[in-house]
Amino acid sequence: QVQLVESGGGVVEPGGSLRLSCAASGFTFTDFVMHWVRQAPGKGLEWVAVIWHDGSNKYYGDSLKGRFTIVRDTSKNTLYLEMNTVRADDTAVYYCARGGQSYLEAPGKIEYWGQGTLVAVSS
Amino acid sequence: EIVMTQSPATLSVSPGDRATLSCRASQSVSRNFAWYQQKPGQAPRLLIYGASTRATGIPARFSGSGSGTEFTLTITNLQSEDFAIYYCQQYNNWPLTFGPGTKVDL
Numbered sequence: 001q002v003q004l005v006e007s008g009g010g011v012v013e014p015g016g017s018l019r020l021s022c023a024a025s026g027f028t029f030t031d032f033v034m035h036w037v038r039q040a041p042g043k044g045l046e047w048v049a050v051i052w053h054d055g056s057n058k059y060y061g062d063s064l065k066g067r068f069t070i071v072r073d074t075s076k077n078t079l080y081l082e083m084n085t086v087r088a089d090d091t092a093v094y095y096c097a098r099g100g101q102s103y104l105e106a107p108g109k110i111e112y113w114g115q116g117t118l119v120a121v122s123s
Numbered sequence: 124e125i126v127m128t129q130s131p132a133t134l135s136v137s138p139g140d141r142a143t144l145s146c147r148a149s150q151s152v153s154r155n156f157a158w159y160q161q162k163p164g165q166a167p168r169l170l171i172y173g174a175s176t177r178a179t180g181i182p183a184r185f186s187g188s189g190s191g192t193e194f195t196l197t198i199t200n201l202q203s204e205d206f207a208i209y210y211c212q213q214y215n216n217w218p219l220t221f222g223p224g225t226k227v228d229l
Contacts, residue, residue, distance in 0.1 A: 035219075044210065062218055108212075109169075110219075111169050111178060111179075115165075
């Protein structure tokens with residue numbers, strides 16, 4: 001079965017950096033688009049970033065202003081989110097999610113989600 | 124970016140009722156549209172994609188309709204496990220955007 005397991009969350013000071021990881025299993029990683037979506041405490045869902053199955057395309061949420069980078073390592077079946085210059089409003093649960101199957105489905109259709117990892121930005 | 128709005132913000136219902144949730148997009152998203160259910164402490168779960176196709180394992184009491192800018196999620200014969208927050212999402216344009224959610228409660 002599809003499994004997405006996030007790690008790397010924790011407390012980080014404002015202006016600091018953090019790298020989140022998402023270990024994927026139960027499907028052919030290189031066939032699917034992958035996303036990061038976040039949810040601030042008590043708030044709604046905010047899409048963060050997407051990366052194409054082969055890494056050829058990446059898109060980001062407007063609010064990130066170039067501070068985050070999405071990366072995938074196909075040799076490790078792992079998705080990453082590199083977070084730089086973090087701010088208090090980056091505090092959220094970060095979900096890794098699987099998008100559509102390349103060339104067959106819409107990339108933005110998000111079918112499977114991990115359980116999330118909490119990032120808290122605080123001094 | 125495309126702005127998604129949902130109504131009502133909260134829907135108070137009873138088990139066995141029919142619930143109708145609405146979502147509107149600020150511009151046409153064709154049928155590139157989805158509904159998600161989220162319970163406290165859990166990740167969202169895909170219910171409907173393509174505006175009206177149920178995802179794998181989703182009961183038939185959930186149905187979606189609409190296209191363009193107006194969409195509806197209908198839940199018939201509400202069960203206790205259906206009390207949750209429901210989010211709509213468009214995937215027609217980048218960035219992807221979600222609605223603010225509708226809470227379905229007693």
